[in-house]
Amino acid sequence: MRFLRLLGVFLRVGVMGEAAYPANFLAHLIDSALELGTALAGLALIFAHTATLGGWRPEELIALVGVYFLVGGVIGLVIQPGMEQLTESVRDGTLDFTLTKPADAQFLVSVWRVEIWKMVDVGLGLVVLGIALARLGERVGLAQAAAFVAALVAGGVIVYSFWLILATTAFWLVRVENVLVIFQSVYEAGRWPVSIYPGWLRFALTFLVPVAFAITVPAQAIAGRLTWPALLGAAGFAAALFAAARLFWRIGVRHYSGASS
Amino acid sequence: MKGLADLYLQQLKTGVASIVQYRATLVIWLIGNILEPLIYLVVWSTVARSTGGTVGGYGAGDFAAYYIVLMLVNQVTFTWVMYEFDYRIREGTFSADLLHPVHPIHADIAENLSSKAVSLPFIVVAAAGLAAIFHPAFKLSLLAAAAFVPALVLAFLVRFLVDWMVALAAFWTTRVTAINQIHYMAVLFFSGQIAPLTVLPRPLQVVANILPFRWTIGFPVELALGRLTPIQVLTGFAAQAAWLLAAALLLKLAWRVSVKRYSAVGA
Numbered sequence: 001m002r003f004l005r006l007l008g009v010f011l012r013v014g015v016m017g018e019a020a021y022p023a024n025f026l027a028h029l030i031d032s033a034l035e036l037g038t039a040l041a042g043l044a045l046i047f048a049h050t051a052t053l054g055g056w057r058p059e060e061l062i063a064l065v066g067v068y069f070l071v072g073g074v075i076g077l078v079i080q081p082g083m084e085q086l087t088e089s090v091r092d093g094t095l096d097f098t099l100t101k102p103a104d105a106q107f108l109v110s111v112w113r114v115e116i117w118k119m120v121d122v123g124l125g126l127v128v129l130g131i132a133l134a135r136l137g138e139r140v141g142l143a144q145a146a147a148f149v150a151a152l153v154a155g156g157v158i159v160y161s162f163w164l165i166l167a168t169t170a171f172w173l174v175r176v177e178n179v180l181v182i183f184q185s186v187y188e189a190g191r192w193p194v195s196i197y198p199g200w201l202r203f204a205l206t207f208l209v210p211v212a213f214a215i216t217v218p219a220q221a222i223a224g225r226l227t228w229p230a231l232l233g234a235a236g237f238a239a240a241l242f243a244a245a246r247l248f249w250r251i252g253v254r255h256y257s258g259a260s261s
Numbered sequence: 262m263k264g265l266a267d268l269y270l271q272q273l274k275t276g277v278a279s280i281v282q283y284r285a286t287l288v289i290w291l292i293g294n295i296l297e298p299l300i301y302l303v304v305w306s307t308v309a310r311s312t313g314g315t316v317g318g319y320g321a322g323d324f325a326a327y328y329i330v331l332m333l334v335n336q337v338t339f340t341w342v343m344y345e346f347d348y349r350i351r352e353g354t355f356s357a358d359l360l361h362p363v364h365p366i367h368a369d370i371a372e373n374l375s376s377k378a379v380s381l382p383f384i385v386v387a388a389a390g391l392a393a394i395f396h397p398a399f400k401l402s403l404l405a406a407a408a409f410v411p412a413l414v415l416a417f418l419v420r421f422l423v424d425w426m427v428a429l430a431a432f433w434t435t436r437v438t439a440i441n442q443i444h445y446m447a448v449l450f451f452s453g454q455i456a457p458l459t460v461l462p463r464p465l466q467v468v469a470n471i472l473p474f475r476w477t478i479g480f481p482v483e484l485a486l487g488r489l490t491p492i493q494v495l496t497g498f499a500a501q502a503a504w505l506l507a508a509a510l511l512l513k514l515a516w517r518v519s520v521k522r523y524s525a526v527g528a
Contacts (some may be wrong), residue, residue, distance in 0.1 A: 049312065
């Protein structure tokens with residue numbers, strides 16, 4: 001409960017910080033809408049030539065694009081800004097102040113920066129998902145919806161843990177912000193179902209950079225193509241990775257000695 | 262002329278030194294430049310296989326060949342001046358460059374070439390790796406190989422001038438990301454990146470022939486793959502030459518107007 005209240009405070013601070021620049025909202029909306037338009041136009045081009053792509057029907061791939069924007073939006077909203085701030089604080093030593101605060105430090109560094117305009121991507125992603133769901137119609141039952149939410153949560157936890165592990169390496173390597181940028185450029189590969197990629201790339205996108213869990217698996221759940229064992233596997237992987245990230249974070253903090261003056 | 266040659270030589274040296282220093286930036290570009298063609302390669306070969314034949318005259322192996330060559334052509338011709346300009350104007354670092362006695366475009370061309378000299382070996386290795394994995398259907402012809410080099414040089418020049426002109430928008434507005442996004446979309450669709458042009462609907466193909474982008478990427482690729490008739494090759498060279506001339510003139514004009522408007526935003 002306390003965590004939720006703190007999260008609310010950080011979100012409110014984020015809104016207040018940006019509310020002074022309302023024109024930015026329009027600029028971000030235009031940018032994101034153009035990006036979404038590109039993605040959908042690409043799909044239209046492909047489905048002008050084929051009925052299914054690697055077994056995925058058009059409306060299922062639209063759902064996948066929706067998940068891509070939704071998850072990408074959440075990453076850009078809290079995860080990425082927070083983790084970038086973390087690597088910076090390790091470098092200049094300001095993490096000292098955070099560690100002395102009476103709340104869990106891992107939680108604080110995870111939500112302390114909010115890039116509020118990324119809400120636009122979250123919103124667009126939800127709209128696209130809604131459109132895809134409407135077109136899929138009654139094929140999506142209650143079980144699918146539940147599986148989708150579960151897969152989305154698991155995917156989110158996996159992506160978060162992955163970012164935290166990368167950012168925590170800053171305690172030893174100090175300069176890691178470029179590693180974070182690399183994740184961003186690989187994330188683009190998730191706009192397509194990973195099942196169409198050759199085995200080595202599929203493996204990399206599943207375990208080295210867990211784009212598959214974040215995007216393909218939830219989209220599979222909507223399409224009713226996710227088996228229960230696969231969902232359980234994703235949930236188990238999420239739990240394990242979260243525990244590993246937590247452990248690694250603690251080791252990192254113990255190693256931290258306040259880099260700057 | 263000799264002064265300009267010295268300038269290029271010096272800029273190339275500094276450029277190489279700086280890119281070797283900032284290796285991470287290099288890795289980030291490489292991933293982007295390899296991943297994007299790879300994604301479309303996989304998508305279109307999947308489409309070709311699922312239709313059991315060819316799409317727009319390309320089979321699965323042809324798509325592999327197309328995108329491997331595209332990766333190399335894109336490596337030679339791509340630019341990042343739009344993103345550089347945005348930063349330059351916002352932070353005001355352009356003020357010093359404007360005082361130089363030579364046009365700042367020369368420093369940009371030299372910087373572009375030096376980064377590419379460093380990254381080229383990696384792209385070649387990546388292309389060889391992809392060729393081993395995806396079994397591309399290459400059929401080399403002497404005519405194509407001979408014409409490919411001048412086509413590539415012209416493609417580089419046209420793309421550089423056009424991108425530099427688009428980048429000048431930063432003089433007029435501090436919000437260039439939307440303009441960059443539209444430019445990126447136009448390049449994606451009309452240059453042959455999202456798909457070979459014969460795969461596009463007919464009206465889009467007509468537009469692509471008029472715009473400069475096809476002549477900076479798609480044309481050299483199709484040329485190298487021996488997909489063009491001699492007439493089409495000649496038309497392509499004519500289009501490249503025309504766009505080079507037009508872009509140079511327009512740039513000269515746009516530059517004069519834009520510099521007058523220049524005011525640095527940063528300190």
